[in-house]
Structures are given as C-alpha cells and as structure tokens.
Amino acid sequence: MHKVVEHGTKSLITSRIKRPSLLSKVITDPNHLIPYFQNGQYIGWSGFAGTNYPKVTPIALADHVEKNSLQSKLKFNLFVGASTGPETEGRWAALDMIERRYPHQSDSSVRKGINTGNIKFADEHLSIYANDLLYGYYTLKKEKGDKRKLDIAIIEATEITEEGYIIPGASVGITPEILQMADKVIIEINTSLPSFKGVHDLVKHDPPPFTKPYQLTRVDDRIGVEAFPIDPEKILAIVESQLPDNTSDPAPEDEKSNAIAHHIVEFFKAEIEAGRMPKNLHPIQSGIGSIANAVIGGLSRGPFENINVWTEVIQDTFLDFFDNGKLNFASATSLRFSPSGFNRLFNNWDNYVNKMVLRNQAISNSAELIRRLGVIALNTPVEFDIYGHINSTCVDGSKMLNGIGGSGEFLRNSKLSIVHAPSTRPTKSDPHGISTVVPFASHIDHSEHDVDIYVTEQGLADVRGLDPIERAKVIIEKCAHPIYKPILKEYLETSTQICLKKGAAHEPHQLDKAFKFYTNLVEKGTMRFDKW
Amino acid sequence: MHKVVEHGTKSLITSRIKRPSLLSKVITDPNHLIPYFQNGQYIGWSGFAGTNYPKVTPIALADHVEKNSLQSKLKFNLFVGASTGPETEGRWAALDMIERRYPHQSDSSVRKGINTGNIKFADEHLSIYANDLLYGYYTLKKEKGDKRKLDIAIIEATEITEEGYIIPGASVGITPEILQMADKVIIEINTSLPSFKGVHDLVKHDPPPFTKPYQLTRVDDRIGVEAFPIDPEKILAIVESQLPDNTSDPAPEDEKSNAIAHHIVEFFKAEIEAGRMPKNLHPIQSGIGSIANAVIGGLSRGPFENINVWTEVIQDTFLDFFDNGKLNFASATSLRFSPSGFNRLFNNWDNYVNKMVLRNQAISNSAELIRRLGVIALNTPVEFDIYGHINSTCVDGSKMLNGIGGSGEFLRNSKLSIVHAPSTRPTKSDPHGISTVVPFASHIDHSEHDVDIYVTEQGLADVRGLDPIERAKVIIEKCAHPIYKPILKEYLETSTQICLKKGAAHEPHQLDKAFKFYTNLVEKGTMRFDKW
Incomplete structure (x- = not known):
C-alpha cells in the first residue's frame, strides 16, 4: 500500500525534488510569477479529462485579474491536452482571460465563451493536435517571440527525479510535447498526491523525417x-500545490444505457462465435458518460476474461473491473477518478499500478497503434444520420459541445468501430423531441466510411459491408425510435424514388428537406412532424 | 535496357513459370473456366488505377453472358483494390453482371449502375478496406461457403517464381490480401509485359492481435x-494474357491548374524558409488529373531537389520528374502510365526501376506510414465548404463519382494536407454555374479537422490553427470565385449574427438555407443568386 503523504509541511516539496540544484527554483508565493505573464502569450498546460492540470498559478493569475479589473486585458492563447477544471480554465473563461483555447474542453464557462464568439476554439484529433502543436501549426500567428514555441508551460507534477526529469500525476496529455516546445516552464508539485513514479510511459516525438515506429504490440508494452527530461534553464519556478483535481462522481448507469450495453455484449459473443474476434475480445476503448459506464459494467459482468483496455481515460468503473479479475491491463492518457475513486487507488496502490500505464495522448490516440492493436472503439455521438455520418461536436450544426476529442482517431482506426446513444432525447415540450437518427446530420465529424456498428436502446445496426441504402434501412430499423421510424423511412423512400429518376441514387437525399428535423425543432420544439 | 518480350509463341508463358509442377495448371482456352463461376459468388480481382487487372477470364465470362443471354442471371460480388478497365468491369456492368462492387471505380458503366440502383457500391478508405476484407467484414452476408473467404480470385501476374510465388505487374492493390483469403485462384500471366520482378515490396497482413509494426522509415525501405506466396492447391488454372492495360493519356495541364500549382510552390518555399519543412520537402502524395499533373510539373520546374514521393499512383509526369534528376524515389501501389509512358518505362527499364517500388495499398495508404513519413497530401475534391468540410465523392450529395479512394487516409494523416480545385465549374447555362466553395458541403467525406490548406486558381487559404469563423473568412477570401464571394460572405455574416443571439456561434449556420446553392442549381441551372 502506497502511503498518502501528509499535508502542510515545507519538507513535502523538497522531498519530491530529488535534484538538489533545482531546490533553488522553489518559490512559496505564486504571485511572484505574475510579472512573467503578458497579454497575448501562448500558454500550455498539463492536464487531460480534468486531472493533473496546474491550479496554483492559474488561480493566482485569476485572482490578480479579478483584483485589478484586468478582465479582457490579460488574455492568453491556451493549449491543453483536453479538459481541466472549472476553478482554473472555467474561471479564466468567466474572467475573459482566454483568447484562444484548443482542442477540447468540457466546462460550461468555456463553452459559453466559445459559443458567444468570445473564445476562439478549434477542436482537433488529439494525437494529431499534439504533433501539429510541435510542428508549429498552432503558433503560426504568434506576434511576439519564436513562432514555433509556446511562451510558458505550466505543468503539474508529482516528483522531479535525480536527473531533474519530470514525473507527472494522474494524466499525461501533451505534457511531453509542451516540455519540448515551451520557452519557459513553471512546475507545480502536488504534494497532496503520492508520487506517480512508474505509472507513466513518456515518449518524445521526433518530427518527420526522423519519426520512428512505435515499437509497441501489446497494451502493456x-x-x-518513466520521467520526462527538461532543460533546467527553462524552469522559471517550482511551486507547491495541495489542491485536488476537481472531479465529480461518474454518471450512473440507467435503463437505456443498460439496454445498449446488453446489445453490445450479445454482439461481442456472436463475433467471437463467428471467429472474427478472440475470446478475450480486442483491446477496448471506452468513452465517458452513463453509456460508457454501462458498457464497462456489462463487460465486467459478461462471459469475457483477460480483457485489455486501450483508451484515453480510465474511470471509476474500471476499478470494479480490475477487482473482479476480468480486466487484465489498461492503457490510457488519463486517470479520471472521482475523489472516492482516487482514494480507492491510493489505498490499494500496489494492487492497481502494475496493471496500468499512462501515455502521451499522441500515443494513446495514435492511428498507428489503434490499427495495430485492433482496438474496439465505443463512442457516444450527438447524433448520426441514416447513412451513418456522425456528429460528435456541434449541436444543431452550430453550437459546440466539447470537441471531437479522440472519437475520430478511434472510430477511423479501430478494427471494430461502435457508436452508441439513446434513440431520442427530450425537449421542453416533448420527451422524445430530439431524434438521434436524422436524415442528414447537422454537422459531420465522422463519415459513413468510419463506423461499423450503431447502437441505441432500440437495437444494434451492423452495417459492415453494406451500401448506403442498405445501411439506411438497417439503421432506421434497428436504431431509430418508433416515433421517428416512419418519418425516416418516408424520407429514404421518397429520396430514393426522386434520385433514381435522376440517375443519382447512390446516397439518395432531398437537399431541400434534409434539415427539416432541425427547422421543425426550432419552430415547434420537437423534431417530429406529420408531413414531409 | 529491359527487353520487351515477343508475342504469340507458346513458350512465352512457360518461360514465366519457373516452378515446373505448376506448368500442369496452364490452360489455353479460358472458356474452360466458365463452369467454376456461379451466380452470387464473391470474386476478387487484382488491379489498381487501371493497371494489372485480369482481362482474359473476365472477358471470356462477359462473352459467355452475352452469347447465352445471361444478363442479370450471372452476377458477382466484385472486390478490387480500385479501378480496372472498361473492357472488363465496364463491360460486366453493362451486361448486368455486377451485384456489388467495392470500394472504388472510375468507369462510366459501373458509375451508371451504381447511381441507378443496379450495383451495390460502398466506398471505403483503401487501406482499411484491405484489412477489413481480410477480417471478413465484406463477406459477412455470403450465403454459400466460408463467410471469411472470397470464392475466386483472378489476378494478373508477370511471373511465377521457382518457389511458386507470384510476381504481379504494374500494380499491387489488394493482390496479397485476396491471395491470402481466396478459396480458389486463377492466374493470368501477361506475357506482353516484361517480368516486374524486383519492383514490388509485398507484405502479408497478420490481423490483430498479431499485427507488427511496419519497420519502414524511408520511402525506399x-x-x-518481391514475390507473394500462394498455396498451390488453391490455383484453379494459369492462363496466358497478352492484352494491354487500357490506359489513356494523362490530363493536360491548363491555365487554372498551373495557377494552383504556382500557389502551392510559393507556399512550399515559405514553409521551408520558416523552418517547418526540409529543403527537399516531405514525401509527396499526388492524385490523378490535370491539377495533380500541373503540381508535379510545377515541382519539377521548381527550386526543390531530391524530392521523394509516397503516393498511390505513379503517372507519366513522374517520368519527366525522374529524367530531370529532381525526383529521388517514388513509392506507390500502381504504375498507371499511358501506352507511350509504358513504352518509355520498358525502354529505359534499368534507369527507372531502381527508383521506385510498388506496395500493397494497405501499405501505401497506411495511416501509420503516412504519419511517420510526414507526407504532404495533395488531393482534388468535388467541393468544400466555408468551414473546410470536404466532399470527395457524391455530386449534389447523392450521385457517386468514383469513391473516396485514398483521399481520407492521406488528408487525415499527412503532416500537411492540401486540397486543390478550380473555384468554379461550368453548367450548361453558366460558365461559373457551380462554385467549389459552398456554405455547407452536400456530402462530407473529410471534416474540418483533416485539412490544412485549400487552394483554387484564386489563391491559397492556410487555415492551420484557425477557428471555424476565421477559417471561413480566409477560405472565402482566398479561394472563392469573385462571383460567389459576396454571396458566401453574406451567408457567414448573417449566420454569425443569428447564432450569436442564440449563444450557438461556434460554427454558424442557417440550416434552412445551408443547401440553397444546390436547390438554386436544380431550379435555375446555376448556384449563383441575388438574394439569400
């Protein structure tokens, strides 16, 4: 059992800095860092899925802005692996401190900033983003300093080794990449956490033409x-943090998500039976949310043994999965446990840490590795259309939810790509006002070419090998809610008749009516209608 | 110089079969093969981009169908790497012999069959298709025989080695995969061609969990x-062929395509200057058509030396590129030369063959290798929208052109992804009736997350690091034709105003008007109009 360290004594941080020469970089008051920050800078943070993000420095900056009424006057271009916490980026957004924020977030204030035109945001495939950041594609427009560098990286760590190398905490994200490309680095050592030494596998990216194969053929390779090198001259300061990650409890399973999980488990059994999948399945990628949790729950209660996981985020449900002996090994870029989940981890440290590894998101989401390992991808989209095109990001075509995240990398490259969602969602006036299955998705992140299996609580559509019209029939039949089935069928049939007459019936559409579900929703508060 | 073999003597085929025991498989009349073919079978052909496809057997089958009025009674599910020739699959389509045809074609009869609902067709990323075929995803619905096998593979080869291994001709495509999975194999040895021994690098795919890294870090690795093994018991027959590939001359460069090439060459110079690209560029992927040819022409006249190519298809223009000493090495899955181009190759064989290699399309289009090599992708789409979503396949949303091909694999995974197209195309009544830049693409194969650079003869839009609204402004400004600029600007501005009011302005759209370009085209023969 790993001892959880005690709080509040000065010696805590020095015990985590094993390289004596770096002790001189320790500062006790983060306010001393404020002068280094200037309007318009390009800043990188550690953090992914709400863990291991910097807290002390961003909060000191937010306090500074609030105290001195610098809202909209001290703004940053902020680059993080994925989401962090409401008390840091959420507060920055509320204080109008974010000019630009790539490539993923899940905070209500940040989201509001994006959708009101106040925060420039673009979502990008997480592994490609990590590479492109290093190539200088996100810093092209920098007005001051080196166009290929971030001005300051702020990272949370749990230890600095004798060599002066960094050991992150509960996530990796783009920490290795920002350590490579930042001009200056601030390190927050979180002494409320144990050292995560041994949990990570950190890879330096050598850009083309020097990129080498990732010599990984198993999830536990x-x-x-285990610690990432850093040029000591880059280190601006080291500060202590005892602030916890601001995580919440996992979304509970519900009836619909359990029905979805059941369809998926039955499908896996049939694939094994048909010889297309090994008995322990292929490595599983699982998203976040109630359906993802239900699927993991379903798998852990199912007849499969020695399951491996190759995913972005390890969540509370995986602890049960480990405990019942069915989960063999899990690889991810983030541990996103609830506070009680983290306690479970820390109290049984030796039991869990040998069964998992945290990697750069450039590795966890790498097309090369997802393809090679033959991953089974499981993702929850906003909606999908009858031909299988998928919207993962923009509600009603325009409003950003969280960003594409790893959905594209996993859906495109996995051996078996599955999307799952409830068949309807409620509006104010109609408990089934929004259909997940639509004639033409209002935003397309993943095309018909990327997904094999579509699942709702209604059923499972296996579209492998089907042409678009066959696909549409199966998706409507198996996935659409009974309320929307006749409406979608009529669209498909009428579109097919019209397009056949024109000799243009590969993927039949009526572009004058394709978005009627959305216009009806705006006008009448529901997607359902009687007449096309 | 490689001697082109003479035609018409029986000894030609025996000289190409170096394994004596296989000589007993040679048959002289391909009509003897007809009884092996039954309605509903799953058939694989060699061939890619119109070269190295089987001819004698498909033509004998077509003659048989025509002679015996078996149209629509002898139909096959046909799997090829990409396109073949009009005298084979085109004739099969015209004779209603194709039930299903995956994943790419470029023949007018096949296209007509697809768009009139007579041929089931689905396009798929070419490398993923090769894998999924082996996994049994395209043969799931087979009614007879092993659901993980093709019934018969028909391949063109240029030699059988002493070990009994196959040496293909001018393309590889999915030949290795169909040799792995076919129940029976017919081999057509084309003695009108030289043996292509030494030109190929053929890889066996081991499905997960046995897949290994592709140990390739340079285009010439x-x-x-060089010859692919085959179980001799699978060989139904070996027949001689002297039929040439039915290729045409390359599309000529024109004024618009030269303007596009100029923008791209200037951009490459600036990238090298900025230190984001080596002086010999990164390996180039180039498509087919007049723009692709102009770009290759522009590069071969440009200031770059020692260029490497990592692409799908090597075309006539590459011969000039080799000849002027600027092209160092080219890797592809197909040599698609015109008849005169093939003569140039055969007459200077030793000069060219050491500078190129042909690979499985699973390798040429592999995400792993495209990412690792840092390829520069250059593709011509049907259209793209203001936010950067791309239609590569379905005209007006419904009518299949050729299929997605490798465009998705190259655009998603390349270090630098470029699409290029003329800014307008003519309709019957308007020389600028069709705009390449539209408000919302009528079909989306590649999303905003996949492409860095958009080019038309009007200019080059570099959207790296931009958010959707910034991207739209640049794409409209640089790429749209002056006729369409004000129309597109008004759409963007009005959509932004409306979506800002709703707090949904990440990627502003008006879904009730998003497809007006297409509805206007149907009604008035042009996409242009005065009033939104």
Missing part, C-alpha cells in the same frame, strides 16, 4: 521513459 | 518480399 513500454516504449518510453 | 523494403519490409516485404
């Missing part, structure tokens, strides 16, 4: 190092 | 074998 290690191809990197 | 070899990771496979």
Whole structure:
C-alpha cells in the first residue's frame, strides 16, 4: 500500500525534488510569477479529462485579474491536452482571460465563451493536435517571440527525479510535447498526491523525417521513459500545490444505457462465435458518460476474461473491473477518478499500478497503434444520420459541445468501430423531441466510411459491408425510435424514388428537406412532424 | 535496357513459370473456366488505377453472358483494390453482371449502375478496406461457403517464381490480401509485359492481435518480399494474357491548374524558409488529373531537389520528374502510365526501376506510414465548404463519382494536407454555374479537422490553427470565385449574427438555407443568386 503523504509541511516539496540544484527554483508565493505573464502569450498546460492540470498559478493569475479589473486585458492563447477544471480554465473563461483555447474542453464557462464568439476554439484529433502543436501549426500567428514555441508551460507534477526529469500525476496529455516546445516552464508539485513514479510511459516525438515506429504490440508494452527530461534553464519556478483535481462522481448507469450495453455484449459473443474476434475480445476503448459506464459494467459482468483496455481515460468503473479479475491491463492518457475513486487507488496502490500505464495522448490516440492493436472503439455521438455520418461536436450544426476529442482517431482506426446513444432525447415540450437518427446530420465529424456498428436502446445496426441504402434501412430499423421510424423511412423512400429518376441514387437525399428535423425543432420544439 | 518480350509463341508463358509442377495448371482456352463461376459468388480481382487487372477470364465470362443471354442471371460480388478497365468491369456492368462492387471505380458503366440502383457500391478508405476484407467484414452476408473467404480470385501476374510465388505487374492493390483469403485462384500471366520482378515490396497482413509494426522509415525501405506466396492447391488454372492495360493519356495541364500549382510552390518555399519543412520537402502524395499533373510539373520546374514521393499512383509526369534528376524515389501501389509512358518505362527499364517500388495499398495508404513519413497530401475534391468540410465523392450529395479512394487516409494523416480545385465549374447555362466553395458541403467525406490548406486558381487559404469563423473568412477570401464571394460572405455574416443571439456561434449556420446553392442549381441551372 502506497502511503498518502501528509499535508502542510515545507519538507513535502523538497522531498519530491530529488535534484538538489533545482531546490533553488522553489518559490512559496505564486504571485511572484505574475510579472512573467503578458497579454497575448501562448500558454500550455498539463492536464487531460480534468486531472493533473496546474491550479496554483492559474488561480493566482485569476485572482490578480479579478483584483485589478484586468478582465479582457490579460488574455492568453491556451493549449491543453483536453479538459481541466472549472476553478482554473472555467474561471479564466468567466474572467475573459482566454483568447484562444484548443482542442477540447468540457466546462460550461468555456463553452459559453466559445459559443458567444468570445473564445476562439478549434477542436482537433488529439494525437494529431499534439504533433501539429510541435510542428508549429498552432503558433503560426504568434506576434511576439519564436513562432514555433509556446511562451510558458505550466505543468503539474508529482516528483522531479535525480536527473531533474519530470514525473507527472494522474494524466499525461501533451505534457511531453509542451516540455519540448515551451520557452519557459513553471512546475507545480502536488504534494497532496503520492508520487506517480512508474505509472507513466513518456515518449518524445521526433518530427518527420526522423519519426520512428512505435515499437509497441501489446497494451502493456513500454516504449518510453518513466520521467520526462527538461532543460533546467527553462524552469522559471517550482511551486507547491495541495489542491485536488476537481472531479465529480461518474454518471450512473440507467435503463437505456443498460439496454445498449446488453446489445453490445450479445454482439461481442456472436463475433467471437463467428471467429472474427478472440475470446478475450480486442483491446477496448471506452468513452465517458452513463453509456460508457454501462458498457464497462456489462463487460465486467459478461462471459469475457483477460480483457485489455486501450483508451484515453480510465474511470471509476474500471476499478470494479480490475477487482473482479476480468480486466487484465489498461492503457490510457488519463486517470479520471472521482475523489472516492482516487482514494480507492491510493489505498490499494500496489494492487492497481502494475496493471496500468499512462501515455502521451499522441500515443494513446495514435492511428498507428489503434490499427495495430485492433482496438474496439465505443463512442457516444450527438447524433448520426441514416447513412451513418456522425456528429460528435456541434449541436444543431452550430453550437459546440466539447470537441471531437479522440472519437475520430478511434472510430477511423479501430478494427471494430461502435457508436452508441439513446434513440431520442427530450425537449421542453416533448420527451422524445430530439431524434438521434436524422436524415442528414447537422454537422459531420465522422463519415459513413468510419463506423461499423450503431447502437441505441432500440437495437444494434451492423452495417459492415453494406451500401448506403442498405445501411439506411438497417439503421432506421434497428436504431431509430418508433416515433421517428416512419418519418425516416418516408424520407429514404421518397429520396430514393426522386434520385433514381435522376440517375443519382447512390446516397439518395432531398437537399431541400434534409434539415427539416432541425427547422421543425426550432419552430415547434420537437423534431417530429406529420408531413414531409 | 529491359527487353520487351515477343508475342504469340507458346513458350512465352512457360518461360514465366519457373516452378515446373505448376506448368500442369496452364490452360489455353479460358472458356474452360466458365463452369467454376456461379451466380452470387464473391470474386476478387487484382488491379489498381487501371493497371494489372485480369482481362482474359473476365472477358471470356462477359462473352459467355452475352452469347447465352445471361444478363442479370450471372452476377458477382466484385472486390478490387480500385479501378480496372472498361473492357472488363465496364463491360460486366453493362451486361448486368455486377451485384456489388467495392470500394472504388472510375468507369462510366459501373458509375451508371451504381447511381441507378443496379450495383451495390460502398466506398471505403483503401487501406482499411484491405484489412477489413481480410477480417471478413465484406463477406459477412455470403450465403454459400466460408463467410471469411472470397470464392475466386483472378489476378494478373508477370511471373511465377521457382518457389511458386507470384510476381504481379504494374500494380499491387489488394493482390496479397485476396491471395491470402481466396478459396480458389486463377492466374493470368501477361506475357506482353516484361517480368516486374524486383519492383514490388509485398507484405502479408497478420490481423490483430498479431499485427507488427511496419519497420519502414524511408520511402525506399523494403519490409516485404518481391514475390507473394500462394498455396498451390488453391490455383484453379494459369492462363496466358497478352492484352494491354487500357490506359489513356494523362490530363493536360491548363491555365487554372498551373495557377494552383504556382500557389502551392510559393507556399512550399515559405514553409521551408520558416523552418517547418526540409529543403527537399516531405514525401509527396499526388492524385490523378490535370491539377495533380500541373503540381508535379510545377515541382519539377521548381527550386526543390531530391524530392521523394509516397503516393498511390505513379503517372507519366513522374517520368519527366525522374529524367530531370529532381525526383529521388517514388513509392506507390500502381504504375498507371499511358501506352507511350509504358513504352518509355520498358525502354529505359534499368534507369527507372531502381527508383521506385510498388506496395500493397494497405501499405501505401497506411495511416501509420503516412504519419511517420510526414507526407504532404495533395488531393482534388468535388467541393468544400466555408468551414473546410470536404466532399470527395457524391455530386449534389447523392450521385457517386468514383469513391473516396485514398483521399481520407492521406488528408487525415499527412503532416500537411492540401486540397486543390478550380473555384468554379461550368453548367450548361453558366460558365461559373457551380462554385467549389459552398456554405455547407452536400456530402462530407473529410471534416474540418483533416485539412490544412485549400487552394483554387484564386489563391491559397492556410487555415492551420484557425477557428471555424476565421477559417471561413480566409477560405472565402482566398479561394472563392469573385462571383460567389459576396454571396458566401453574406451567408457567414448573417449566420454569425443569428447564432450569436442564440449563444450557438461556434460554427454558424442557417440550416434552412445551408443547401440553397444546390436547390438554386436544380431550379435555375446555376448556384449563383441575388438574394439569400
């Protein structure tokens, strides 16, 4: 059992800095860092899925802005692996401190900033983003300093080794990449956490033409190092943090998500039976949310043994999965436990840490590795259309939810790509006002070419090998809610008749009516209607 | 110089079969093969981009169908790497012999069959298709025989080695995969061609969990074998062919395509200057058509030396590129030369063959290798929208052109992804009736997350690091034709105002008007109009 360290004594941080020469970088008051920050800078943070993000420095900056009424006057271009916490980026957004924020978030204030035109945001495939950041594609428009560098990186760590190398905490994200490309680095050592030494496998990216194969063929292979090197001259300061990650409890399973999980487990059994999948399945990628949790629950209660996981985020449900002996090993870029989940981890440290590894998101989401390992991808989209095109990001075509995240990398490259969602969602006036299955998705992140299996609580549509019209029939039949089935069928049939006459019936549409579900929703508060 | 073999003597085929025991499989009349073919079978052909496809057997089958009025009674599910020739699959389509045809074609009769609902067709990323075919995803619905096998593969080869291994001709495509999974194989040895021994690098795919890294870090690395093994018991027959590939001359460069090429060459110079690209660029992927040819022409006249190519198809223009000493090495899955181009190759064989290699399309289009090599992708789409979503396949949303091909694999995974197209195309009544830049693409194969650079003869839009609204402004400004600029600007501005009011302005759209370009085209023969 790993001892959880005690709080509040000065010696805590020095015990985590094993390289004596770096002790001189320790500062006790983060306000001393404020002068280094200037309007318009390009800043990188550690953090992914709400863990291991910097807290002390961003909060000190937010306090500074609030105290001195610097709202909209001290703004940053902020680059993080994925989401962090409401007390940091959420507060920055509320204080109008964010000019630009890539490539993923899940905070209500940030989301509001994006959708009101106040925060420039673009979502990008997480692994490609990590590479492109290093190539200088996100810093092209920098007005001051080196166009290929971030001005300051702020990272949370749990230890600095004798070599002066960094050991992150509960996530990796783009920490290795921002350590490579930042001009200056601030390190927050979180002494409320144990050292995560040994949990990570950190890889340096050598841009083309120097990129080498990732020599990884199993989820538990290690191809990197456990601590990431950093040029000591880059280190601006080291500060202590005892602030916890601001995580919440996992979304509970419900009836619909359990029905979805049941369809998926039955499908897996049939695939094994048909010889297309090994008995322990292929490595599983699982998203976040109630359906993802239900699927993991379903798998852990199912007849499968020695399951491996290759995913972005390890969540509370995986602890049960480990405990019942069915989960063999899990690889991810983030541990996103609830506070009680983290306690479970820390109290049984030795029991869990040998069964998992945290990697750069450039590795966890790498097309190369997802393809090679033959991953089974499971993702929850906003909606999908009858031909299988998928919207993962923009509600009603325009409003950003969280960003594409790893959905594209997993859906495109997995051996088996599955999307799952409830068949309807409620509006104010109609408990089934929004259909997940639509004639033409209002935003397309993943095309018909990327997904094999569509699941709702209604059923499972296996579209492998089908042409678009066959696909549409199966998706409507198996996935659409009974309320929307006749409406969708009529669209497909009428579109097919019209397009056949024109000799243009590969993927039949009526572009004058394709978005009627959405216009009806705006006008009448529901997607359902009587007449096309 | 490689001697082109003479025609018409029986000894030609025996000289190409180096394994004596296989000589007993040679048959002289392909009509003897007809009884092996039954309605509903799953058939694989060699061939890619119109070269190295089987001819004698498909033509004998077509003659048989025509002679015996078996149209629509002898139909096949046909799987090829990409396109073949009009005298084979085109004739099969015209004779209603194709039930299903995956994943790419470029023949007018096949296209007509697809768009009139007579041929089931689905396009798929070419490398993923090769894998999924082996996994049994395209043969799931087979009614007879092993659901994980093709019934018969028909391949063109240029030699059988002493070990009994196959040496293909001018393309590889999915030949290795169909040799792995076919129940029976017919081999057509084309003695009108030289043996292509030494030109190929053929890789066997081991499905997960046995897949290994592709140990390739340079375009000229070899990771496979020069001849592909085959179980001799699978060989139904070996027949001689002297029919040439039915290729045409390359599309000529024109004024618009030269303007596009100029923008791209200037951009490359600036990228090198900024230190984001080596002086010899990164390996180039180039499509087919007049713009692709103009770009290759522009590069070969440009200031770049020692260029490498990592692409699908090597075309006539590459011969000039080799000849002027600027092209160092080219890797592809197909040599698609015109008849005169093939003569140039055969007459200077030793000069060219050491500078190129042909690979499985699973390798040429592999995400792993495209990412690792840092490829520069250059593709011509049907259209793209103001936010950067791309239609590569379905005209007006419904009518299949050729299929997605490798466009998705190259655009998603390349270090630098470029699409290029003329800003307008003519309709009957308007020389600028169709705009390439539209408000919302009528079909989306590649999303905003996949492409860095958009080019028309009007200019080049570099959207790296931009958010959707910034991207739209640049794409409209740089790429749209002056006729369409004000129309598109008004759409963007009005949509932004409306969506800002709703707090939904990440990617502003008006879904009731998003497809007006297409409805206007149907009603008035042009996409242009005065009033939104």
